[in-house]
Amino acid sequence: MMHKILLALILSLCIIPSAYADLVKPALIEIIVDKQGDVEIEIRASIEALLTGINGRYKNTKDAPNADEYDRLRKMSSEQLQPEFNAFKEKFLSKIFLQDDKNRKITLNIKEVNIPERGYTKVPRISLIKLTGKVDLSAQSVQWYYPMSFGDYAVRLKQVNQAKQQFHWSEWQWLRKDIISEPLSLTEIIAQKPLYETIGNYIELGYKHILPKGMDHILFIFGLFLFSSKFRPLLWQITMFTIAHTITLGLAMNGLFDLPERIVQPLIALSIVYVGVENIVNKGLKKSRLVLVFAFGLLHGLGFASMLADFGMPDNAFVTALISFNIGVELGQLSILLVAFLFIGLVFSKREWYKPLVINPASLLIAMIAFYWFIDRLEY
Amino acid sequence: MRLFLKYLIASCFLCLPQIASAHSPIKGMGHFLNGVLHPLLVPEQVLLLLGLGLFYGQHQPNQHKKNILYFMLAVIIGLFTSYFLQSQSIDISLPLLIIALIINFFIIIRRDFYPPVLTLLMLIGGLLLGLDSAQAELMGKARLVTLFGSGIGMYFLMIYTMALSESFSTQAWRIIAVRILASWLSASALMVLALRFAQ
Numbered sequence: 001m002m003h004k005i006l007l008a009l010i011l012s013l014c015i016i017p018s019a020y021a022d023l024v025k026p027a028l029i030e031i032i033v034d035k036q037g038d039v040e041i042e043i044r045a046s047i048e049a050l051l052t053g054i055n056g057r058y059k060n061t062k063d064a065p066n067a068d069e070y071d072r073l074r075k076m077s078s079e080q081l082q083p084e085f086n087a088f089k090e091k092f093l094s095k096i097f098l099q100d101d102k103n104r105k106i107t108l109n110i111k112e113v114n115i116p117e118r119g120y121t122k123v124p125r126i127s128l129i130k131l132t133g134k135v136d137l138s139a140q141s142v143q144w145y146y147p148m149s150f151g152d153y154a155v156r157l158k159q160v161n162q163a164k165q166q167f168h169w170s171e172w173q174w175l176r177k178d179i180i181s182e183p184l185s186l187t188e189i190i191a192q193k194p195l196y197e198t199i200g201n202y203i204e205l206g207y208k209h210i211l212p213k214g215m216d217h218i219l220f221i222f223g224l225f226l227f228s229s230k231f232r233p234l235l236w237q238i239t240m241f242t243i244a245h246t247i248t249l250g251l252a253m254n255g256l257f258d259l260p261e262r263i264v265q266p267l268i269a270l271s272i273v274y275v276g277v278e279n280i281v282n283k284g285l286k287k288s289r290l291v292l293v294f295a296f297g298l299l300h301g302l303g304f305a306s307m308l309a310d311f312g313m314p315d316n317a318f319v320t321a322l323i324s325f326n327i328g329v330e331l332g333q334l335s336i337l338l339v340a341f342l343f344i345g346l347v348f349s350k351r352e353w354y355k356p357l358v359i360n361p362a363s364l365l366i367a368m369i370a371f372y373w374f375i376d377r378l379e380y
Numbered sequence: 381m382r383l384f385l386k387y388l389i390a391s392c393f394l395c396l397p398q399i400a401s402a403h404s405p406i407k408g409m410g411h412f413l414n415g416v417l418h419p420l421l422v423p424e425q426v427l428l429l430l431g432l433g434l435f436y437g438q439h440q441p442n443q444h445k446k447n448i449l450y451f452m453l454a455v456i457i458g459l460f461t462s463y464f465l466q467s468q469s470i471d472i473s474l475p476l477l478i479i480a481l482i483i484n485f486f487i488i489i490r491r492d493f494y495p496p497v498l499t500l501l502m503l504i505g506g507l508l509l510g511l512d513s514a515q516a517e518l519m520g521k522a523r524l525v526t527l528f529g530s531g532i533g534m535y536f537l538m539i540y541t542m543a544l545s546e547s548f549s550t551q552a553w554r555i556i557a558v559r560i561l562a563s564w565l566s567a568s569a570l571m572v573l574a575l576r577f578a579q
Contacts (some may be wrong), residue, residue: 320448347543357539361452 458510
């Protein structure tokens with residue numbers, strides 16, 4: 001039985017070239033304004049994505065029309081990519097702007113571009129673009145515009161009083177539409193967002209990380225469901241998975257534990273392969289399965305953490321944001337289970353042919369897709 | 381509890397018409413969903429898949445699981461062949477309709493097939509269904525994703541019908557209901573065949 005499954009997995013390498021799992025992450029933009037009106041803007045984004053017009057609307061970079069060009073740029077060293085961006089600078093500056101409350105555009109110049117050396121190619125290389133400008137001292141607030149063609153982004157502003165050695169960060173504003181940001185105040189200590197808004201934002205973020213963006217997590221949860229749609233084994237597995245990913249998510253976000261993505265991502269794919277294969281070969285819930293699900297949960301927690309770290313955490317509500325994100329993830333998982341129960345468990349689970357005609361083919365398909373991901377994520 | 385679940389499922393079905401549109405509201409899922417819906421939109425495919433589902437549901441599916449898996453294997457081979465075929469010179473719909481007619485006819489008369497004949501029908505039917513699924517206007521990855529969706533759509537259409545038919549295989553009046561449904565499918569297949577010949 002086992003060798004047949006392995007053969008099927010190897011064959012899958014040839015027959016599912018459509019299963020990828022890369023996506024472009026939102027840009028993070030920080031605007032720093034001091035008492036003299038000097039402005040410094042730091043943009044953390046994928047320059048390769050900017051140059052090719054690939055943005056967050058593509059669930060996978062390979063879905064984009066310029067996917068080949070993106071991959072070509074992605075393989076370049078930082079020295080090779082620099083001239084490519086230099087040719088794009090003028091266009092880049094013409095598309096973004098910062099304006100004050102009297103609608104006066106602030107002239108921006110590119111001060112510096114830091115492109116890191118290419119690392120693990122399955123996650124976007126995040127470069128730092130520094131802009132400078134000067135805001136009129138009479139300005140009360142500023143608004144930032146970054147076109148949607150460059151992708152989703154989050155922006156925040158830092159007020160700096162150098163004389164008093166004080167500074168204050170505003171809350172992050174996440175923009176997913178082609179609109180200008182809300183005004184960012186320059187004159188007063190910016191009011192903190194109400195707690196419910198932070199909770200709502202991070203629950204939404206956690207939920208969306210699972211549905212629809214987290215295809216690997218969807219397959220993992222669906223794999224757990226297929227093993228047994230009975231309440232008790234499912235509850236045990238989900239509980240183990242949840243406890244485990246909560247532990248590593250918390251540790252990683254506090255900077256206490258981390259693993260490079262080049263290790264975590266292939267292992268996550270491998271965990272899905274394991275779940276798919278075990279669904280076919282094993283019949284009952286054993287302790288070893290629970291231990292493995294727990295271990296896989298630890299890995300998936302690191303995957304969640306890397307995503308959450310990209311968005312940043314509010315300094316004043318770190319724990320609240322972390323718990324809210326986790327709740328969002330749980331709600332996403334429960335949604336998958338509910339849909340799977342309604343459309344598969346309820347209809348088929350009592351039937352004699354449930355295992356040979358539903359569990360086995362679906363688990364094999366899951367294992368094949370995940371095995372492809374595993375090989376794909378090993379690439380550098 | 382069961383009543384609650386029934387209401388919950390009914391509520392879910394109310395949401396379906398929104399999802400089943402030609403252009404998927406889910407970003408990046410358009411080609412896949414189009415593929416899933418494709419078997420539902422091609423008359424000869426619906427008639428054959430519903431017929432197969434009804435047939436197996438009436439004849440203890442657990443004993444026919446090998447045939448069903450052979451059928452899916454043939455579908456997969458057909459789908460991959462159609463991925464590489466740029467155009468089809470043969471009209472596949474005709475043999476598909478004939479197979480659909482035969483299967484549905486056997487449900488009406490409540491007869492099982494001689495096993496090798498059934499296996500052969502499954503293999504030919506599956507292969508033809510796969511070959512009939514390519515959408516000429518799509519190329520490359522979009523074509524592959526659509527075909528993948530079609531495979532999933534076909535399988536689920538068949539096993540949902542099979543599950544329903546199996547539930548209708550115990551009492552006499554339920555069996556009659558399935559036979560009436562099969563007769564409608566046969567009539568539809570005949571009508572489509574007649575129209576094809578008339579053209």
